[in-house]
Amino acid sequence: MANYIHERDDWPRFRWSDAQLVEKLAMVRHRQGRLIGRMEALGFPLRAEAVLETLTEDVLRSSEIEGEMLDREQVRSSIARRLGMEIGALTPADRHVEGVVEMMLDATQHYTSTLTEERLFAWHAALFPTGRSGMSRITVGAWCTDASGPMQVVSGPFGREKVHYEAPAASRLNAEMRAFLEWYNDDSGIDLVLKAGVAHLWFVTLHPFEDGNGRIARAIADQMLARSEQSPQRFYSMSSQIRQERNAYYKLLETTQKGDLDITKWLEWFLSCLNRAFDGAEATLTLVLKKAHFWEKYGPYPLNDRQRLILNRLLNGFEGKLNSSKWAKLCHCSQDTALRDIGDLLQRGILAKEPGGGRSTSYTLADDADFETAE
Numbered sequence: 001m002a003n004y005i006h007e008r009d010d011w012p013r014f015r016w017s018d019a020q021l022v023e024k025l026a027m028v029r030h031r032q033g034r035l036i037g038r039m040e041a042l043g044f045p046l047r048a049e050a051v052l053e054t055l056t057e058d059v060l061r062s063s064e065i066e067g068e069m070l071d072r073e074q075v076r077s078s079i080a081r082r083l084g085m086e087i088g089a090l091t092p093a094d095r096h097v098e099g100v101v102e103m104m105l106d107a108t109q110h111y112t113s114t115l116t117e118e119r120l121f122a123w124h125a126a127l128f129p130t131g132r133s134g135m136s137r138i139t140v141g142a143w144c145t146d147a148s149g150p151m152q153v154v155s156g157p158f159g160r161e162k163v164h165y166e167a168p169a170a171s172r173l174n175a176e177m178r179a180f181l182e183w184y185n186d187d188s189g190i191d192l193v194l195k196a197g198v199a200h201l202w203f204v205t206l207h208p209f210e211d212g213n214g215r216i217a218r219a220i221a222d223q224m225l226a227r228s229e230q231s232p233q234r235f236y237s238m239s240s241q242i243r244q245e246r247n248a249y250y251k252l253l254e255t256t257q258k259g260d261l262d263i264t265k266w267l268e269w270f271l272s273c274l275n276r277a278f279d280g281a282e283a284t285l286t287l288v289l290k291k292a293h294f295w296e297k298y299g300p301y302p303l304n305d306r307q308r309l310i311l312n313r314l315l316n317g318f319e320g321k322l323n324s325s326k327w328a329k330l331c332h333c334s335q336d337t338a339l340r341d342i343g344d345l346l347q348r349g350i351l352a353k354e355p356g357g358g359r360s361t362s363y364t365l366a367d368d369a370d371f372e373t374a375e
Contacts, residue, residue, distance in 0.1 A: 004257050006168045006205055012179065014198055016264040021194070024271040028193055031278045032229060039235045039285070047233070048085060050288045054234045055079050057284070059104050062218050062239035065246055070097055076316065079105070087312070099126035100215070107219040108234055111226035114185050117177060120208075123219065127212045138210040143177065146170040151207045153254075164254050167207035176206050184220075192228035196221040197270035198263070205257055218242070225274075235284070241277035249273075291315045294367070298350060306331040307341050311350070314365050321354070321362035 002008045039047055056076045063070050074093035078101040081090055093101070103123040113119070125141035132138065144151055151167040168176060180202055190198070200221040207213050218239050226232060242249050248269070256266045294315060303311070310327055320326075327338040342363060345351040352366040 010261050014261050014263050016267050020264050028271050028274050035235055035281055046288050050284055051233050053284045054237050057240045058237040059100055061243040062215050065243050066214055095129045099129050102126045107223040108226050109232045111223050124209050133211040143173040143208045144170055144210045165257050173208050196224035197267045199224055201266055236277045236281040238277050240280055241273050323362045
């Protein structure tokens with residue numbers, strides 16, 4: 001008896017009920033069109049800013065799903081540099097961040113390009129530039145081997161692990177991946193949004209790499225979604241929504257991989273998750289308009305580079321509390337200089353003190369409440 005779908009005689013002939021999916025698919029397609037139309041009406045600068053925010057969230061959350069926390073400013077700067085966007089002072093990014101960004105941009109900006117083994121190997125090598133996953137050396141830029149047994153998804157303490165899933169043997173991977181890539185690149189007539197959902201499931205079921213399979217599966221789905229829209233511009237983040245629904249995501253993957261080849265329930269969830277991701281695009285739009293409103297109001301003010309740097313950090317979602325010590329550290333300046341910069345912005349009404357005082361004094365944008373209700 002087969003324990004997993006890849007062991008079934010009818011593998012990989014996936015099937016689903018079009019009748020059960022038609023309403024959800026129509027809703028997704030409708031919202032896709034409305035969102036793209038709304039974003040394109042913003043004009044180039046705001047649209048570019050929305051793309052930058054979306055891609056930053058996508059990279060951050062896709063890594064976060066796997067337990068990796070990346071630095072937001074490094075990710076944002078890396079994306080902006082690669083897209084040729086002017087965002088002021090750029091934060092140097094380490095090679096791991098650069099690799100994750102490189103993979104995501106290759107998937108979405110070159111969405112019409114054929115997906116090949118070599119391209120997947122390049123993505124994998126970009127994710128693991130040191131040849132290690134944490135402290136462990138892994139096979140990079142090639143399919144995994146059976147040196148340590150079949151790839152497994154496990155949880156629980158050492159010695160009492162629970163196996164949630166076991167991937168196909170490495171000896172099958174060359175043939176399995178050829179079949180997957182042939183299907184992925186073929187114009188099979190499947191709606192491309194549905195194809196994104198099938199591709200995500202199929203790839204993560206094959207689990208062909210020693211690590212990074214989830215991130216690459218989501219990049220593959222993002223590429224197919226870009227094809228469905230015929231645009232490299234991303235205005236919503238599927239990975240951000242999956243991060244919010246992480247438990248349901250893993251539970252449904254496990255259930256589907258232990259079922260039969262009818263993947264209707266998986267595709268229903270995929271479409272519903274994608275639909276909810278469009279709601280997240282509203283938050284991105286609010287942020288973009290907030291920043292535009294802010295700089296329209298304060299752009300003419302004489303501000304030094306340090307002040308502009310910190311104000312942009314606050315607008316992008318500063319993590320934690322901003323105090324004079326953090327200001328000095330971020331701007332590579334003295335505490336006295338930081339206090340003068342802050343005092344100037346307080347006097348102009350651009351910054352405001354948060355409740356509390358003394359050595360714990362922290363600061364926020366004075367107009368935050370106004371921005372939240374704007375537009």
